[in-house]
Amino acid sequence: MKRIELTRRDLIKYAGISSIVVSSWGISSCAEDEDPNFTFEHGVASGDPTESSVILWTRVSRTNFRDIHDDEQLSGTYDANVSWRVATDESFANIVNSGSTKVGSETDFTLKVDAQNLQSNTKYFYQFTVGPNSSVIGKTKTLPSGTVDQVKLAVVSCSNYASGYFNVYKEIAQMGDLDAIIHLGDYIYEYADSGYGSLRKLEPTHELINLADYRMRHALHKKDSNSQQMHASLPMIAVWDDHEVANDTWISGAENHDATTEGNFAARKASAIKAYFEWMPIRPVTPGVDGRIYRQFKFGDLVNLLMLDTRQAGRDQQLSYASFLTADGSFDAEKFQTELASTTRTMLGAEQKTWLKESLSSSIETWQVLGSQVLMMKNNLPSAVLLPDPLAPLVEFAEYGQIATAFQTYSFFLGNGVNNDKDSMLAAGLTEEQWQLATNPEKTKYLDTSAYPFIPYNLDAWDGYYYEREEIYATSKALNKNLIVLSGDTHNAWAGRLVDQSNEVVGIQYATASVSAPGFDSTLNYDLQTVRATEPGVVQIIDDLDYINMREKGVMLVTFTPEAAQAEWKFISTVESETYTIETSVGKVLTSKIGEKTIS
Numbered sequence: 001m002k003r004i005e006l007t008r009r010d011l012i013k014y015a016g017i018s019s020i021v022v023s024s025w026g027i028s029s030c031a032e033d034e035d036p037n038f039t040f041e042h043g044v045a046s047g048d049p050t051e052s053s054v055i056l057w058t059r060v061s062r063t064n065f066r067d068i069h070d071d072e073q074l075s076g077t078y079d080a081n082v083s084w085r086v087a088t089d090e091s092f093a094n095i096v097n098s099g100s101t102k103v104g105s106e107t108d109f110t111l112k113v114d115a116q117n118l119q120s121n122t123k124y125f126y127q128f129t130v131g132p133n134s135s136v137i138g139k140t141k142t143l144p145s146g147t148v149d150q151v152k153l154a155v156v157s158c159s160n161y162a163s164g165y166f167n168v169y170k171e172i173a174q175m176g177d178l179d180a181i182i183h184l185g186d187y188i189y190e191y192a193d194s195g196y197g198s199l200r201k202l203e204p205t206h207e208l209i210n211l212a213d214y215r216m217r218h219a220l221h222k223k224d225s226n227s228q229q230m231h232a233s234l235p236m237i238a239v240w241d242d243h244e245v246a247n248d249t250w251i252s253g254a255e256n257h258d259a260t261t262e263g264n265f266a267a268r269k270a271s272a273i274k275a276y277f278e279w280m281p282i283r284p285v286t287p288g289v290d291g292r293i294y295r296q297f298k299f300g301d302l303v304n305l306l307m308l309d310t311r312q313a314g315r316d317q318q319l320s321y322a323s324f325l326t327a328d329g330s331f332d333a334e335k336f337q338t339e340l341a342s343t344t345r346t347m348l349g350a351e352q353k354t355w356l357k358e359s360l361s362s363s364i365e366t367w368q369v370l371g372s373q374v375l376m377m378k379n380n381l382p383s384a385v386l387l388p389d390p391l392a393p394l395v396e397f398a399e400y401g402q403i404a405t406a407f408q409t410y411s412f413f414l415g416n417g418v419n420n421d422k423d424s425m426l427a428a429g430l431t432e433e434q435w436q437l438a439t440n441p442e443k444t445k446y447l448d449t450s451a452y453p454f455i456p457y458n459l460d461a462w463d464g465y466y467y468e469r470e471e472i473y474a475t476s477k478a479l480n481k482n483l484i485v486l487s488g489d490t491h492n493a494w495a496g497r498l499v500d501q502s503n504e505v506v507g508i509q510y511a512t513a514s515v516s517a518p519g520f521d522s523t524l525n526y527d528l529q530t531v532r533a534t535e536p537g538v539v540q541i542i543d544d545l546d547y548i549n550m551r552e553k554g555v556m557l558v559t560f561t562p563e564a565a566q567a568e569w570k571f572i573s574t575v576e577s578e579t580y581t582i583e584t585s586v587g588k589v590l591t592s593k594i595g596e597k598t599i600s
């Protein structure tokens with residue numbers, strides 16, 4: 001690798017240009033600046049762009065030193081002196097900022113620089129150097145300012161290393177016209193090897209509990225070549241979801257945390273958060289164990305992006321259907337509704353909610369965009385397909401869809417004068433199978449909404465925090481905002497309307513499929529044909545839903561202009577091989593025009 005040297009004249013020339021080194025480091029007693037064993041094994045990344053600054057990230061490895069990520073064992077063992085530079089051209093003829101700093105075990109040898117005094121809406125190149133070795137050259141971009149015609153974002157979530165290759169990341173790296181990547185969380189998963197997919201081997205092989213574990217898992221992701229290509233190509237704006245700590249996290253616990261065998265949850269969470277701040281190109285808003293990551297990005301006069309923390313900052317524990325089943329096995333809907341609609345129930349916590357409301361009311365940008373890990377739109381399904389357990393329901397979802405379609409068709413014919421006998425119905429166009437379903441009371445009973453009411457499918461999403469969602473809807477409605485909510489978490493692609501309790505549409509929901517984590521097709525064990533047959537039924541059954549893809553992995557490209565907010569779902573053929581194609585046959589583009597609050 002080519003060695004980059006800054007001359008004394010360079011240093012004097014750039015000394016006046018400010019920058020902030022975000023990383024902390026200790027007293028260097030054994031800096032080995034010229035050590036040829038220092039290398040960059042984890043690529044480079046940039047993130048949290050503003051109009052005039054961007055976070056630059058890298059990590060230094062020492063090839064002759066075991067990479068154990070444990071700062072107690074490594075503390076004081078060595079420091080590395082890293083220099084960095086930013087230019088407007090790839091050959092670094094026009095350097096606009098540079099500096100150097102030491103990096104050590106305190107940050108797991110990760111380094112973050114907040115490069116400042118940059119021009120808005122401008123592409124930059126950056127590179128790190130340690131001893132004789134230099135990193136790859138990264139590309140990044142600052143946010144636009146003033147009057148902005150277009151903002152284009154690549155929205156991703158749920159990059160589960162064990163279950164697939166990051167082909168989606170590779171695809172993003174090749175896209176030339178993006179402003180930034182939005183990662184809505186589940187950047188890593190905490191599970192042990194084969195705990196959630198077994199295509200790729202994990203490091204560490206056990207479930208993540210302590211700081212060294214979380215660091216090692218982050219390091220594994222940053223060694224992935226597709227991830228390195230993506231990070232080197234664009235700035236990322238990331239928030240964590242649950243799996244950066246543990247499955248279904250709330251403020252003080254998680255579904256996948258057992259205090260008796262896994263110790264204190266607060267200690268685990270603090271380790272996970274420390275590793276996240278070290279390994280992600282995120283600007284620390286409030287550094288420390290209680291890291292605040294909800295934050296605002298303004299894209300000129302066009303987009304006000306509010307990235308939420310629906311997980312770690314303030315979330316009350318999720319409700320569970322099991323706790324509302326009575327002794328005779330029936331569901332206590334009244335008690336459930338009372339708890340669900342509790343005015344004190346929170347997902348954001350008081351501080352974040354106040355911040356969100358104030359940010360919405362003070363914003364003058366055309367589009368108000370929430371980056372919410374979990375789905376905000378209502379997602380109500382017949383209780384018969386959810387109880388007693390969504391994986392072993394009274395009736396399978398696909399069958400429910402068939403019964404509903406059969407009964408609707410049958411009722412339509414009946415209402416249009418077709419005789420209620422089999423021959424007449426079949427002659428009118430009902431199939432034999434539909435006749436059997438539509439006339440079988442043991443099947444059609446599931447369509448009775450008084451016996452089987454529609455209830456939220458996912459109590460971990462905004463559906464489980466009903467009152468607070470209404471508060472946000474009411475704020476946006478009162479301010480007459482153009483609200484778009486971007487979500488991940490479900491591993492499937494969705495689009496729908498945000499409908500408040502008075503049945504008014506207050507905004508639009510766009511949600512991205514996963515990068516690699518398995519979707520409904522594998523959760524429900526549906527083959528391709530069943531998935532494709534089920535999707536229209538889901539759209540029909542869920543009131544506010546306009547679109548779903550239950551199978552493919554991909555990226556959601558969201559383009560904002562003064563006239564419209566458009567989502568384009570780009571899907572790939574597979575994550576099980578590094579060879580893939582774009583699945584153009586299932587690609588989808590939907591648009592919401594300004595002020596209309598509809599999708600077409």
Ligand SMILES: [Fe+2]
Nearest residue numbers: 158186489517
């Ligand atoms: Fe996920």
